[in-house]
Amino acid sequence: MEIPAIVGAGLVVIGAGIGIGNIGGSAMEAIARQPEATNKIQTAMLIAAALIEGIGFAALFAV
Numbered sequence: 194m195e196i197p198a199i200v201g202a203g204l205v206v207i208g209a210g211i212g213i214g215n216i217g218g219s220a221m222e223a224i225a226r227q228p229e230a231t232n233k234i235q236t237a238m239l240i241a242a243a244l245i246e247g248i249g250f251a252a253l254f255a256v
Contacts (some may be wrong), residue, residue, distance in 0.1 A: 199254045205256075209249035213242050 220238040224231050 202253055202256050205249055205252040209245055211246045216241050216245070 216238055221235050223234045227234075
């Protein structure tokens with residue numbers, strides 16, 4: 194691998210981590226505000242996190 198590809202792969206991983214962290218934090222705030230909606234919030238959070246990870250993996254394999 195060349196240096197730019199390695200840097201790009203690192204940025205992809207960092208971006209995916211930040212995105213999933215934001216989703217987790219927002220979900221915890223939402224659950225704190227509406228505990229009765231916990232199941233719906235968790236389901237939406239897991240789907241969004243899976244989509245972000247899928248995009249991250251696709252970008253890594255494209256490098």
